[in-house]
Amino acid sequence: MRHTHLDPRDLDFLLYEVMEAESLAERARFAGLGRETFDAIVVTARRIALDHFATHHRASDVHEPRLENGRVVIIPEVKAALRAMSEAGFLAATHDAAIGGMQLPHVVATAAIAWFESANVATASYALLTTGAANLIAKFGSPEQKAAFLPSMFEGRFFGTMALTEPDAGSSLADVRTAAEPIGDGRHHLTGTKIWISAGEHELSKNIVHLVLARVRGAPEGVRGISLFIVPRYHVGADGMIGAPNGVTLGGLIHKMGWRGTTSTILNFGEGERCVGWMVGEANRGLGYMFHMMNEARIAVGRAATAMGYAAYLYSLDYARTRRQGRLPGEKDPARPPVAIIEHPDVRRMLLSQKATVEGAMALILQCARLVDDAETAPDESERREAALLLEVLTPIAKAWPSEACQESISLAVQVLGGYGYAREYPVEQYYRDNRLNQIHEGTNGIQALDLLGRKVRQEGGAAFVALARRIAATAEEGRAAGGDVAPLAESLGAGLARLVAATEALAAAAERTEPARALANASVYLDMASRTVVAWLWVRQAIAAARLLASGTGDQRFLRGKLQAARFYVRWELPKTVAQGDLLRQLDATPYEMEDGWF
């Protein structure tokens, strides 16, 4: 069965009614663009995604990349799909037209990219890692580096990776041990081992551009001694021509539970052959550069989770409408035909919960993309600054919340299908396996929680958190003023915000008076609480827009009623979970913190 992976009505609603994407066309960078172009881009992405990516979703899982005589063999559909995607220009969607990009707003590019991820996240990953690596070179690379790598990366002739993790340096990048020995001209010889490198080896492109964290001999210990290097699989001339192999060898493939179509590799640098890396920017500042890419990558994780959750939701919705089983309570006549299972209230609950999750997650991801646009192109300096602050505080939420909530949502899709949901003959179990990775990679969700509570909420005297709270309060106010069905939702949002503020203040006060580990011990609860509040905010904004359109009689009325119902579901079913979380946090509960190793 071919099914729709995202709902175009929802993307339109979010892009134009909630994120006001059309207004971006007024900015100089996007001059000449407008809704027609934006729509054409998203439709193109959808077409390529459904025609070239969705078609081998299962095949790329069943026939995962394998080693054959030292070569990594991947089914041919992957290469074909990536060619279609790069030929349509999606590897440089947001880049300057001057260097071959489409110069699109991020918010539009995000909607487009989500189509690829909903159709086949494993295949899309090769492209998206390339985009991420290219963005980093575009931002911090020298003119020589840009000339050597960017055109080939944007064309899809070279693919990219990010090579951070080592066997003993995963969450703790301070312990990176890969060594770099200067050989002059900014070049270094690298030696060391990296692990979990996605897309680390394949023959899908002519070359692979690894962005590698390493430590120059004599550099300080810890994160202040880490530099960033461009390490191509094959040497590259200044003109982008490919030369001999560059001493990056495959130590092995790792076999994952899901997301199998993307190779996960152990890579050895400078083992046997010499391995030359080009230093990016200045020595010892590598982690800062990498975090530029990392923040983007973290939002991309949330986007991928959202896309998979969305695809699973729509599949289970379609199934629930066609599968007939059982009768409603109160129907005593067994000779009456069974009803479509969407008629069963518990199935409807599972579908509505999924809708509230995936559409809420999509709003979150598009909001982050819109903030990237605003941070870069808003006319007003203070607006740019505020957008950048909001983006800081929302990034850990955008990474972690969709990865968890969409996993629960996909689990509901499995449940709607029942036994079929658990069978590999149907697609939802694969989403369940694929998406589980999103809680782990690009910084585990525990790391995101520490980032939010330990850094983001406190940075610049709490400016980012204050900016977020102000936005949420404004939405609550607007919703109250809107009246009708929206007002009670806005009321609950206001109460939720007050709980979050109280918990935040209590934790800030605790951080002053107690040891840091104890104050941070419940960071994960805080992250979940803040996430629920933020998603409720985005739902109230959607409810306001839906009510406005309903009142004006424009748009698909049934779709808009559904938006209001999903908003109500989120605010009534999900937001109230922050009451108990707030209690725990305000009490600075220390139950896990005080648990001793010997007591387990």
Next chain:
Amino acid sequence: MRHTHLDPRDLDFLLYEVMEAESLAERARFAGLGRETFDAIVVTARRIALDHFATHHRASDVHEPRLENGRVVIIPEVKAALRAMSEAGFLAATHDAAIGGMQLPHVVATAAIAWFESANVATASYALLTTGAANLIAKFGSPEQKAAFLPSMFEGRFFGTMALTEPDAGSSLADVRTAAEPIGDGRHHLTGTKIWISAGEHELSKNIVHLVLARVRGAPEGVRGISLFIVPRYHVGADGMIGAPNGVTLGGLIHKMGWRGTTSTILNFGEGERCVGWMVGEANRGLGYMFHMMNEARIAVGRAATAMGYAAYLYSLDYARTRRQGRLPGEKDPARPPVAIIEHPDVRRMLLSQKATVEGAMALILQCARLVDDAETAPDESERREAALLLEVLTPIAKAWPSEACQESISLAVQVLGGYGYAREYPVEQYYRDNRLNQIHEGTNGIQALDLLGRKVRQEGGAAFVALARRIAATAEEGRAAGGDVAPLAESLGAGLARLVAATEALAAAAERTEPARALANASVYLDMASRTVVAWLWVRQAIAAARLLASGTGDQRFLRGKLQAARFYVRWELPKTVAQGDLLRQLDATPYEMEDGWF
């Protein structure tokens, strides 16, 4: 790495300090047994489980059963393990000594069986389905049927299945269409197709005994027209001798996300060759008989979930103690060695949460087993009756809660391992895939929710619920009297019980005044709320026992401190989630109920 799958200290604590298993030896049925025998049985199960089952846990996943020239091929380790298990008598653990059983209390047998499931649930399933089918024949079969099948099933010469589901009759057994045509002597010719039949075809035993739901020609529509048949794969003489094939053919294998080692089959009855079934008991009463086995099977689902969650927990605990990564907040010197990750508060939270879940689940499962013992052998009639009532109301909880909570718990184990948790080179991802089935089979958790709220809570004027509430209140009272660390937990339990009672009464009142579907629409929330309250009850009982032992200075003091801390965690972190649930239920929230198909 060979790891411990269950914690023997915990099994001892639960069996003897909480469930008071030793006192069972005073009953006539268990005369001659005692703690020494019980311990020997559990130790034997553990030895066989670790030596024969755990050893091919991964292999039975990677090399799942496959069709080869029409035969189902299974790796040889499976047969060898099952032989060891049946030779030790575990297929008839609780059966009368007179018919070859060990005549053990269920509470002890449950602890023993959990070892097999924690080591390799897929292999254990062949045995446990056999036990379930044998129990049913023992209870409802004719003397002739017992003689023909039971000895062979207890010996493991014949294995069993339960064949309920059809392509159009899954959750709705009223729609079973498999037909039975009488041929005299209680024998019938069966025709029809069953799906999702676990262990439906294999060559692990000499014969396979299917217990099949079918409809005798002319029987009433619906559940009142369903009969139960014994359908052997090969004909069986009255003496148990095996004859020719009996018209049960394999329609195909289904490929599952996990639990792969157990075949999942489509079976055709009477296609081509004639298929003879022996009717069990009376015509049209099949569903009632099957539910006897089903209730047992539902508790077994919870037990399997518990066992897998437990194994994942202990694996991640061991990993967290040995894996070194990162430094604690406040440690500024990057040259200091990394700490074991159990030192990180967020990792400790994930471990404590797992401990609270899996030990709470084990208490729940052993409690149910103890109630089976009491319902059968308590000296006092009123005690037997109360135990039977409690068992009714606890069965949907024992099926559903461990299947969900242990899935979250296994997900935390994956998270503790990080990338390694997601890699098939480590065992935890398999538990994650395997256990997901438990929310689906033997009645989806949505069905369990309807069973609890629509039937169990209301049956006999609410007698079962009242009995449960009385037990919980008594524990709260006992805990308050115990004082010290236990009193505040008991206080919270009392408040949780009051919330559950209020929600139950509100729902009962609503059922009277509104349409039944609306009253039942939030059954899943109710099931979760009731489950959390029950598990908190079991944790407070554990806390009372631990405090008593700590005060008397007996037992492993550190283990007992851990018990108190886990009880505190459950009561402070998990039980308060019922506050928001109670609000929703008392308001009879109708958000999902009122969602319309066209609004999605």
